[in-house]
Amino acid sequence: MPIRGRLGIRLLLAGLVCVLVLSCISALAFGPAVIPQSYVWSIVGKHLGFAMPEDWSRSQEHIVWLIRAPRVVLGALVGAGLAMVGVALQAVTRNPLADPHLLGVSSGAAFGAVLVVLYLGEFAGVFSLPLAAFLGALGSMLLVLAVARRRGQLESDRLLLAGVAVSFVLMAMVNLLLFTGDHHAAASVVFWMLGGLGGARWDVLWLPGICVVAGLFALLAMARGLNALMSGEQTAVSLGFNGKGLRLQAFICTSLLTGVLVSLSGAIGFVGLMVPHVARALVGAEHRRLIPVAALLGALFLVWVDVAARTLIAPEDLPIGIATAALGGLFFLVMLRR
Amino acid sequence: MSTLSIEGLSWAVEVRRGAPRWLLRGIGLQVNEGEFVGLIGPNGSGKTSLLRCAYRSTTPARGHLCLDGEDLWQRSARWSAQRIAVVLQEFPQEFGLTVKDVVAMGRAPHKGLFDADTSEDARHVAQALEHVGLSTYAGQAFATLSGGEKQRVLLARALVQQPGLLILDEPTNHLDPRYQLELLRHLRGLGLSILASFHDLNLAAAFCDRIYVIAEGEIVARGTPAEVLTAELIEQVFGVKALVDRHPLHAYPRVTWIT
Numbered sequence: 001m002p003i004r005g006r007l008g009i010r011l012l013l014a015g016l017v018c019v020l021v022l023s024c025i026s027a028l029a030f031g032p033a034v035i036p037q038s039y040v041w042s043i044v045g046k047h048l049g050f051a052m053p054e055d056w057s058r059s060q061e062h063i064v065w066l067i068r069a070p071r072v073v074l075g076a077l078v079g080a081g082l083a084m085v086g087v088a089l090q091a092v093t094r095n096p097l098a099d100p101h102l103l104g105v106s107s108g109a110a111f112g113a114v115l116v117v118l119y120l121g122e123f124a125g126v127f128s129l130p131l132a133a134f135l136g137a138l139g140s141m142l143l144v145l146a147v148a149r150r151r152g153q154l155e156s157d158r159l160l161l162a163g164v165a166v167s168f169v170l171m172a173m174v175n176l177l178l179f180t181g182d183h184h185a186a187a188s189v190v191f192w193m194l195g196g197l198g199g200a201r202w203d204v205l206w207l208p209g210i211c212v213v214a215g216l217f218a219l220l221a222m223a224r225g226l227n228a229l230m231s232g233e234q235t236a237v238s239l240g241f242n243g244k245g246l247r248l249q250a251f252i253c254t255s256l257l258t259g260v261l262v263s264l265s266g267a268i269g270f271v272g273l274m275v276p277h278v279a280r281a282l283v284g285a286e287h288r289r290l291i292p293v294a295a296l297l298g299a300l301f302l303v304w305v306d307v308a309a310r311t312l313i314a315p316e317d318l319p320i321g322i323a324t325a326a327l328g329g330l331f332f333l334v335m336l337r338r
Numbered sequence: 339m340s341t342l343s344i345e346g347l348s349w350a351v352e353v354r355r356g357a358p359r360w361l362l363r364g365i366g367l368q369v370n371e372g373e374f375v376g377l378i379g380p381n382g383s384g385k386t387s388l389l390r391c392a393y394r395s396t397t398p399a400r401g402h403l404c405l406d407g408e409d410l411w412q413r414s415a416r417w418s419a420q421r422i423a424v425v426l427q428e429f430p431q432e433f434g435l436t437v438k439d440v441v442a443m444g445r446a447p448h449k450g451l452f453d454a455d456t457s458e459d460a461r462h463v464a465q466a467l468e469h470v471g472l473s474t475y476a477g478q479a480f481a482t483l484s485g486g487e488k489q490r491v492l493l494a495r496a497l498v499q500q501p502g503l504l505i506l507d508e509p510t511n512h513l514d515p516r517y518q519l520e521l522l523r524h525l526r527g528l529g530l531s532i533l534a535s536f537h538d539l540n541l542a543a544a545f546c547d548r549i550y551v552i553a554e555g556e557i558v559a560r561g562t563p564a565e566v567l568t569a570e571l572i573e574q575v576f577g578v579k580a581l582v583d584r585h586p587l588h589a590y591p592r593v594t595w596i597t
Contacts, residue, residue, distance in 0.1 A: 221451040227443050232428040237395040239499075240419025240447035285434040
């Protein structure tokens with residue numbers, strides 16, 4: 001039975017926030033080098049300004065605070081962002097199978113990444129790959145919008161088709177470049193395309209942080225409009241919403257957010273498609289409840305999947321896209337069977 | 339209560355290469371305060387298009403639409419949604435909205451971006467649900483309701499918009515005779531200005547103060563049910579023979595199809 005009362009929702013949100021914070025900290029203990037939970041909590045405490053007895057080694061502190069912590073935070077941000085984007089896109093396209101990669105954003109990002117790795121080199125230092133991926137995402141998004149617009153109208157059906165078509169063309173070009181290019185470099189692109197949080201560093205986290213928070217507020221501001229759009233174009237108009245304008249806003253907002261996230265973490269599948277459905281089963285489809293719950297669930301999901309990615313084939317890193325798809329898919333199959 | 343007046347309204351769909359196809363031509367229509375106005379006409383005659391123009395969904399090519407003396411197109415969509423509520427044949431998709439969620443959407447035109455629902459909003463929703471006799475359904479999933487119940491939920495949503503004018507597109511579709519009559523009596527009892535399209539001529543005759551007849555995008559007759567619903571007009575507009583006499587119990591006309 002879905003939770004719908006005001007008090008129930010508040011308790012659920014508070015509970016999810018607590019579980020997320022606890023998960024983020026305990027997730028720091030897992031990885032190729034196992035570090036005891038007590039050390040992890042003390043190290044986090046120390047960096048938050050508490051006086052702690054320092055009985056751990058310097059390398060353990062380095063691993064926990066400089067390698068794993070930004071990775072966990074990036075995982076939470078990416079999970080939250082992709083889940084929100086999925087919720088919004090499913091509402092505006094009225095299609096329960098819509099997901100963040102549908103509008104060609106991810107293939108555009110992959111195209112940008114391939115160009116940098118194989119041909120351009122590090123034109124902007126460590127930011128070359130994310131920057132090129134973001135520019136690619138932006139380019140493909142604009143291309144999709146331009147193709148889908150007809151006589152000033154933006155219909156969701158055309159948009160989905162345009163997104164799929166642009167994706168296929170871009171992926172064909174990506175694959176062509178990979179096939180003809182240097183195989184060693186190609187392997188690193190493929191690894192990036194499968195998704196990974198390994199590149200996370202404290203000094204780049206501000207960007208996805210700001211984007212996810214801004215995206216959350218933007219989508220919450222659209223929540224009533226998303227409810228109306230989900231019911232249909234005419235209903236949205238009769239309730240005082242400009243259906244076309246609102247849809248365009250939602251597409252631009254979600255594409256930009258996806259572009260930023262994909263450029264940092266690669267194309268992580270499944271989260272944006274399935275987390276919204278799990279969240280709907282929990283709290284129903286009303287977007288003012290659904291968006292925050294989906295964001296928290298997405299964050300929680302990705303934090304733990306990343307733990308699996310770090311440990312399953314340790315010391316190697318499993319690309320997280322493989323882990324989300326495999327674990328998420330199995331979880332969903334179990335849910336369907338029940 | 340509001341008045342709606344439409345003058346010289348025309349609307350065309352653009353056709354690629356070629357002259358535009360005019361689907362509404364020179365429409366004039368007036369809904370006075372508290373009046374129940376019916377719109378009848380064959381399929382494809384332009385009923386739905388005309389209603390869409392009236393609630394600001396399609397932009398007419400020519401003509402004026404005024405609500406309470408103000409040009410509707412000079413005002414925002416939100417402004418008109420605070421004054422005009424619409425009951426359509428468009429049901430929310432199966433995404434798991436409850437009856438209460440659907441009805442509460444009607445408060446949207448009165449709310450700012452981040453406004454939470456207040457106890458006043460909750461009261462409006464509860465009242466509207468009671469009004470349509472669905473109080474006990476509030477927590478149920480909208481998708482599980484029957485067609486008639488859905489229709490009544492959408493009416494409840496229109497009521498929480500607190501409109502002056504109510505526009506309904508074939509409101510009695512999906513309803514069995516009992517709910518058809520209940521709904522229309524109910525609408526009459528609201529005291530709102532109402533513009534509704536009908537397929538069933540006898541229902542239009544029984545409940546409307548005045549009727550407009552639309553055929554091929556033009557208003558071809560207007561007046562009280564007794565003035566408009568004649569055997570000649572019905573044959574001319576709908577292309578079927580009918581016998582029109584007086585309802586045995588009331589003053590309005592009765593249409594019997596000659597089959």
